[in-house]
Amino acid sequence: MPFPSSSSAPPFVLTRSLKSTTKDDQLFAAFPVEIRVEIFRHYIGELFPVDKTNAGPLLLLRVSRAWRNLVLHTPQLWSSFSLDVQRATVLHGQRLISALKYWLKQSRHVSLTFKLRYPVLDTVCTKLFQEILSASYRWRDATLHAPSASLLSLWEAKQDSFPALRSLSVETVGLSPFLIPDLGLNWAQLVTLDLFLITIPTLDDCLHILEQGVNLTACSLNAVCVLDTRDPQRVIVLPKMKDLELKLYNGDHISPSETSLHAFLDKLDCPALRSFGVSWNLIDHWTQPDKLFAFLNRIGAHLESLNLGYLPLTTPQIVQALKAVPFLRHLSLALSQADRENDYINNEFFRALEDTALVPRLQSVHLNCNGESFKNSSLLCFMASRWKYHGGGGQLEALDIVSPKRQAKYRPKRFQDLKEGKLDVRASLKSESSMLRVVAAYLNKDSYEMLCFMNSDFPSDIRSLLHL
Template identity: 25%
Template sequence: MSVKIAPLLLGRICSGWRTIALSTPRLWSSIHVPEPYAKLPQYVRDGCLQLMKTWLTRSGGLPLSISFHKRHPPGSSPFLDTIVSLSSRWKHISLSGQNRIQLSRADVPILKSIEVSDYVVGDGPTETRDFFCGVAVRKVSIGTDLDPIQLPLPWAQLTALSLHRPSDPHLFSQSSLTSNLSSSTALTILAECRSLCECTLFLSPSADETIAPPSSVELPLLASLKISVIACGGSLLQQHDPLDRLLLPQLSSFALTGYRANPVGIPLSTLVSNATKLQNVEVDTTFFTRETLVTFIRLLPPCVQHLILRQNVICPNAPSFVDNDFLLLLTPPSQRVDGSDAGFLFPELDTIQLIYTAAFSDEALLGFIRARMGVHRLGRVRVKFLRYVERDILPELRSFIDEFGLSVSLE
């Protein structure tokens, strides 16, 4: 509730603007509420509560978009109680902290999207806490240490799903890097989500793998898939991972992030090789050896336009595989100084970002950019090196920057 930003800022321009702002309910139909610290004087907390109620009153009867962050300790909150009393008007709700919501699906008739960072089971019968299954709910993002397959979610009607770990460390049952979602459980859940367009999964090798997943799952509408893994041990995302059975004909954006110690095989090779419409790819190189990374890149379809290769900060001393020879894979054969005629990957590449993975020279990067600009103009090049500058190549790229709008960031 800052007076430096809208809508409060609009009331400080002049009396005319203030009148318009106060009489325009749509300006007040979104609000973020961080609950004040418990140690603050009661009159301060009471004042904040009254401000929130005034803000919400100005929204009239419009649908509400609300985010609420509750600090420790857990317990009742007059702020949350006020928000819950308006549940029939919820359109988007985001909750973080240990909030136990006692609402049924009938209490949220227009609710479309839910984000809960730290989901815990509330008291009372199931039917009084199944607001996740509201008739209009289409997007759900939930962080929990509970078994995801037991969550009260309307899988079949979801178009966006995110299953991640809790943000509150007090809720972790094992360690700060674990979740209860395995590849087998994830595939079993996805088999029920035929309407999905976007999906984000946080996987852990410590999760239960006793479920027998389906032999294959096709999600005909899924366009974006993000998988995050912290696998310091175990067999997660090996050569024949259950998630490699996904068939995603409309997939255009894929991300594999996290950390994998002692990588073996090519993770999700079948999934990406069958994704013929893939345009945006982001992967962490700690999932690969040099050989498997090259093979993985060659499996990607030629229509890739945005490529991000990063090295997770958990393992800053891992070897970098993106060297001079690797850049040649992305260099047009007619422009190569070594005369090699190996296949040319991603002819429509627009953006390349190499984050802490660069093992090539500044001279090789200059040659790569020049070669690509001579065939298909790059829009953005971003490289984060783990070394000092060898040669300042920006002056030699100035013509591309000025004439074609090339964005270059070298750190």
């Protein structure tokens, strides 16, 4: 049933009998309006789906006259919404468009927080975006995941079309005739930015954004490693940047991709950076890893989170990188799961991390790797040296291993470890301090004859430490 164009409640709400104010209504009405609105907002939550007619503000409309009146006169309840659609029929598309129009009208002039995810190119997607774009002057936090062709109007909008915009996330599907410099946005007004665009921007495009985005605190960009190096003295200061993530692809081969990346990093001055991530979707081997170490040294005094994905480094080089970030708390490393030969998550890696003088504040480790280059004994020694509740001075509270033949997750009072169909052990602990004693019961060997290591297979003294 379509949504109405008027400001009154939808027809299906009006068909319900509206009860007179009850005793509960009187108790609720005793609260100040501001508190009642906050209660409703807490119930509705963030980014409520506009096509749900049996929940959210549309459900609140049905409860009583008092609630209906409050909901219809509180635009904040309609100003945060989502549309997550894989594909819509003509009829479904009409309902979505009507629903979106109704929410936009009910939200009046309040700033909008929204998410549109519609990855299929069709007229419904384009019309939905046009409706949202018509309220661009109210955009505050905008998330768009749609075909490039459906978002062409975004590139055609004028710079003053988004005066309230503070956070923007755009992921496109399919090639676009427009490039980053064509996007008429005032980058200086943004606080957070997340772009994953096709056509892929260049590192020069990224510099164009960062040079103007002086108020950015978090930024994630994908880029091909193409950079104009004719201005080597150019430095971009990002005084508020706390979180920077780069997803990189091969360049034009005129200038090596590694050289372009290092030149790009040399131009960045991020005195407040707390988190840095780089994913290297190339097969090239690095010839100058020292330049990466130099960048990490520059930001290492305040860096707390490091995410390195598919970098062609060796174990000694990874250890060297970690020496540059002494205050690191969160480490995430990803490698090709099919490449055992170059898997630097090995015995040498875990032995190096046994030394708690290296990143002594490390709290969480996430490893995505081949998983066959280290022994259980090395993993156990690493955990024994780092586990926060072991009494050795370590701070480690979370360890994840993701590989084709092993999935492991360790937390203060629970764990699971599945290995190649020969090991399946998981348990909840009564105390965090028991973790190493329990895991040593099965990590002290590297081969298993049984197909499943159940809790009942633990010795009785170990079973007493578990919640069975």
